[in-house]
Amino acid sequence: MTVQANQNESALVCAAQRRDKEALQLLLTRNWAWLKGLVFSIVGDPGEVDDVLQDICVRVITKIDTLREPERFRPWLAILARRQALRYRQQKARRPAPLDEESAQLQPDEKAGEGIKTIEQQESGSLPDRIWEAVQSLPEKYRQVFVLQHAGDLTYAQVAEVLDVPITTVQIRLVRARRMICDRVAGRDAKKVWEE
Amino acid sequence: MNQEILEILIGKHLDGEITPGEQRILDVELDRDSRAAELLAELRDLHERSSELVASCILGQGTASGDVFEQAWQQAEHPIRRKLKRVGYVHVAVGVAAGFVIGLAVQFVLPGVSTSPSDLAAPEVFAQDVASPMELEVPTFPEFPAEPAGNPTRNVDWYHFTDRQGNQWLVEGLRESTVRPAAYNPDL
Numbered sequence: 063m064t065v066q067a068n069q070n071e072s073a074l075v076c077a078a079q080r081r082d083k084e085a086l087q088l089l090l091t092r093n094w095a096w097l098k099g100l101v102f103s104i105v106g107d108p109g110e111v112d113d114v115l116q117d118i119c120v121r122v123i124t125k126i127d128t129l130r131e132p133e134r135f136r137p138w139l140a141i142l143a144r145r146q147a148l149r150y151r152q153q154k155a156r157r158p159a160p161l162d163e164e165s166a167q168l169q170p171d172e173k174a175g176e177g178i179k180t181i182e183q184q185e186s187g188s189l190p191d192r193i194w195e196a197v198q199s200l201p202e203k204y205r206q207v208f209v210l211q212h213a214g215d216l217t218y219a220q221v222a223e224v225l226d227v228p229i230t231t232v233q234i235r236l237v238r239a240r241r242m243i244c245d246r247v248a249g250r251d252a253k254k255v256w257e258e
Numbered sequence: 259m260n261q262e263i264l265e266i267l268i269g270k271h272l273d274g275e276i277t278p279g280e281q282r283i284l285d286v287e288l289d290r291d292s293r294a295a296e297l298l299a300e301l302r303d304l305h306e307r308s309s310e311l312v313a314s315c316i317l318g319q320g321t322a323s324g325d326v327f328e329q330a331w332q333q334a335e336h337p338i339r340r341k342l343k344r345v346g347y348v349h350v351a352v353g354v355a356a357g358f359v360i361g362l363a364v365q366f367v368l369p370g371v372s373t374s375p376s377d378l379a380a381p382e383v384f385a386q387d388v389a390s391p392m393e394l395e396v397p398t399f400p401e402f403p404a405e406p407a408g409n410p411t412r413n414v415d416w417y418h419f420t421d422r423q424g425n426q427w428l429v430e431g432l433r434e435s436t437v438r439p440a441a442y443n444p445d446l
Contacts, residue, residue, distance in 0.1 A: 083331065086327075086331075087324065087327050090323065090327055091323050091324070091327070094323040095317055098316055098317060098320075099312065099316055099317075102316045108315060108316055108319045108320065109319075109320075111316070111319070111320055112320040112321050112326060115320075115326050116326050116329055116330045116333070117330075119326060119327050119329075119330030119331075119334075120330045120333050120334045123330060123331060123334040124334050189307070190307060190310075190311055193304065193307055193308060193311060194311050194315060197308065197311065197312075208308070209312060209316065211273065212308050212309050212312040213312045213313075213316055213317060217275065218273070218275050233266055233269065233270070234262075234266070236269050236273075237262060237265045237266050237269050240265070240269065240301055240304060240305075241265065243304060243308075244300060244301070244304060247304075
């Protein structure tokens with residue numbers, strides 16, 4: 063089944079390299095869920111994911127003919143997507159902060175007050191809200207594995223392929239990500255042993 | 259059983275990645291330890307909620323894949339638009355405006371303060387080809403000694419113009435300041 067899917071994907075890549083628009087669209091649509099998850103786990107803001115995805119699509123359209131091994135499309139796409147998302151994040155970090163954010167930074171007392179309010183809200187928030195907060199607060203490498211696994215419906219092997227890490231690393235990161243989320247939701251301190 | 263191993267097995271069970279052998283080990287552990295069963299329930303709940311959250315907060319947000327692809331296709335087909343988007347329309351507009359202002363400054367300000375090229379290439383020798391005199395200051399021309407073998411070698415430029423009275427002038431501009439027979443340089 064997987065071999066057949068890979069063959070189909072390779073055939074689509076070959077067609078896409080001949081500037082077949084439908085093949086390109088199908089390739090990207092099939093990988094859309096994990097791609098979106100990967101970009102989110104790097105950029106961190108769901109509202110900015112579409113901009114990065116569009117840039118990734120442009121890169122794929124213009125660079126697909128440089129892919130020498132059609133059967134390696136997914137890792138190639140993952141590398142391209144990671145670079146694009148990281149570039150976007152760097153550019154965003156270099157942009158000057160809006161005036162209201164700057165003034166907020168200049169008033170630490172008021173900000174601290176807001177912070178306390180946020181924690182109160184967090185404690186009184188619903189369970190899904192707290193889980194989502196916990197997912198967003200995960201360190202990036204754990205967040206990537208966790209979101210990819212849940213968004214892309216990928217096997218461990220496919221997640222490992224996308225992230226270019228061994229399968230055992232995927233398993234361990236997933237376990238630790240779950241533990242960190244549970245601890246945060248339950249209000250427990252994250253254990254130091256979770257550091258790899 | 260080690261806590262982390264147990265969690266790995268539970269994780270594999272939840273993700274559908276567990277092998278039959280691992281499932282047997284997990285089942286034995288769940289029967290033996292009630293805390294393991296509680297952990298399984300806790301992690302299963304987290305797993306289900308996380309899948310729902312990721313689906314609603316990430317996958318359910320934003321533009322449809324087809325629309326994003328279509329925009330990207332248009333953008334890839336028009337690289338100028340792509341460059342404009344990357345640089346930013348505001349930056350391009352500011353650049354064009356700045357270029358326009360600089361161009362205006364060069365056009366209207368610089369001619370008043372600069373020296374024209376014709377002044378730099380002022381002729382050193384004049385020869386009038388008509389009888390009517392023109393009031394011009396005739397410079398004293400340097401006389402170069404002739405070469406022992408014969409005439410001096412002179413590099414000249416020719417200029418032609420018509421004065422206010424309609425007289426036509428052919429001006430010979432010497433370049434003797436740059437080319438000079440080295441044998442007759444008194445410093446040598």
